[in-house]
Amino acid sequence: MQKRIQTLGLGDISDKLERDVRLSFEDGVRLFECPDLLALGWLANREREKRHGARTYYNFNIRLEATNVCVASCLFCSFARLKPGDPGSYTMTLEQAWDKLRQRSHQPLTEIHVVNGLHPDLPFEYYLELLRGFRRIRPGIHLKCFTAVEIAFFSDLYGMPDEQVLVALQEAGLDSLPGGGAEVFAERVRRKICHDKCGADRYLEIHRIAHRLGMRSNITMLYGHIETLEERVDHMLRTRALQDETGGLQAFIPLAFHPDNNQMRKLPAPTGADTLRVHAVSRLMLDNVPHVKAFWIATGVEIAQLALWFGVDDLDGTVQEEKIYHMAGARTPEAMTTSTIRRLIRKAGREPIERDTLYNVITGAEAPDGAQASLMQ
Ligand code: SF4
Numbered sequence: 001m002q003k004r005i006q007t008l009g010l011g012d013i014s015d016k017l018e019r020d021v022r023l024s025f026e027d028g029v030r031l032f033e034c035p036d037l038l039a040l041g042w043l044a045n046r047e048r049e050k051r052h053g054a055r056t057y058y059n060f061n062i063r064l065e066a067t068n069v070c071v072a073s074c075l076f077c078s079f080a081r082l083k084p085g086d087p088g089s090y091t092m093t094l095e096q097a098w099d100k101l102r103q104r105s106h107q108p109l110t111e112i113h114v115v116n117g118l119h120p121d122l123p124f125e126y127y128l129e130l131l132r133g134f135r136r137i138r139p140g141i142h143l144k145c146f147t148a149v150e151i152a153f154f155s156d157l158y159g160m161p162d163e164q165v166l167v168a169l170q171e172a173g174l175d176s177l178p179g180g181g182a183e184v185f186a187e188r189v190r191r192k193i194c195h196d197k198c199g200a201d202r203y204l205e206i207h208r209i210a211h212r213l214g215m216r217s218n219i220t221m222l223y224g225h226i227e228t229l230e231e232r233v234d235h236m237l238r239t240r241a242l243q244d245e246t247g248g249l250q251a252f253i254p255l256a257f258h259p260d261n262n263q264m265r266k267l268p269a270p271t272g273a274d275t276l277r278v279h280a281v282s283r284l285m286l287d288n289v290p291h292v293k294a295f296w297i298a299t300g301v302e303i304a305q306l307a308l309w310f311g312v313d314d315l316d317g318t319v320q321e322e323k324i325y326h327m328a329g330a331r332t333p334e335a336m337t338t339s340t341i342r343r344l345i346r347k348a349g350r351e352p353i354e355r356d357t358l359y360n361v362i363t364g365a366e367a368p369d370g371a372q373a374s375l376m377q
Helices: 002-007 011-018 025-033 037-052 094-102 124-137 148-158 162-172 187-193 200-212 229-246 272-285 301-307 338-347 369-375
Strands: 055-059 061-064 111-114 142-145 216-223 249-256 314-317 351-355
Touching (some): 002 011, 011 025, 011 037, 025 229, 025 272, 037 272, 055 338, 061 094, 094 124, 124 142, 124 162, 162 200, 200 216, 216 229, 216 272, 229 249, 229 272, 249 272, 272 301, 301 338, 314 338, 338 351
Parallel strands (some): 111 142, 216 249
């Protein structure tokens, strides 16, 4: 493979990686332009194995979207409804949201992941009480809730500085921030696809504050629509720069654009090759971010399995009840049992490791999958 990499003109990049020398913006663009997917995968896999060997992480988690009412108008979004009462709109009562967790009392969940639309009328107390209620029901569960875009929206709506919002949520039980809402950081792209939500600098600043308050977070990148290769690399470098400063990021998560039922439906979805390429380049460019995750709901299960040889060391988790991608036409299941995830990882020649949100390894008996399966129909 080394000879093939030399022939492709990537010998200098391979040397840098071997010597732990950081890759440049130009290196990132050249990697994206490399036509030889397997050579790219080989380089990314070498970095993946340097950090994690064959270990592949997954999480026993549940996802909850308490409302899809949203004042923003992101062109790629199939989930949001503008106003309460619009067809297809919903807002859970606190009891309904808490019931989602109560119904899983037999499952050894370690995380609840909450993201919502930007609802114009809910009081801040709704979100605080949502967290407090989850904490009462499952005191030990990790609450990974509200994207930086939601935090910025809360600040603007309730007239509080970003830090004050984060502190109040943390006091109510918030443990960490999910990575959603990053889309593509480049201003040109944001102006076209998500002009009315918080910009890249504020998104990154909210993660910076969260890290200072002791929370961890992830960053995503929505790829495969109008962004250029250069804008993808720029997004990765801005992520890398934040991590140099704070060290608070755990995972980078490329998210595939899905074109059904939204205003960008004329665009084709990214191909499997592009998905593998994005994950591989992410691993190579983000030398300081511990984990690169394939969100199987978005990539498709089979591509996520392949991605385990293209730089990915994490498959997210059981998920359960995902709505955002399924309303955009995702044909993946809405949930996987832990035994299915473990089997997929093993069949890809990797070693499954259950983790909690902070990547502590969970040991002990596997969950009774029969019981899960009955809830996941
Ligand atoms: S992506 Fe988020 S902020 Fe944008 S319209 Fe959809 S729910 Fe609202």
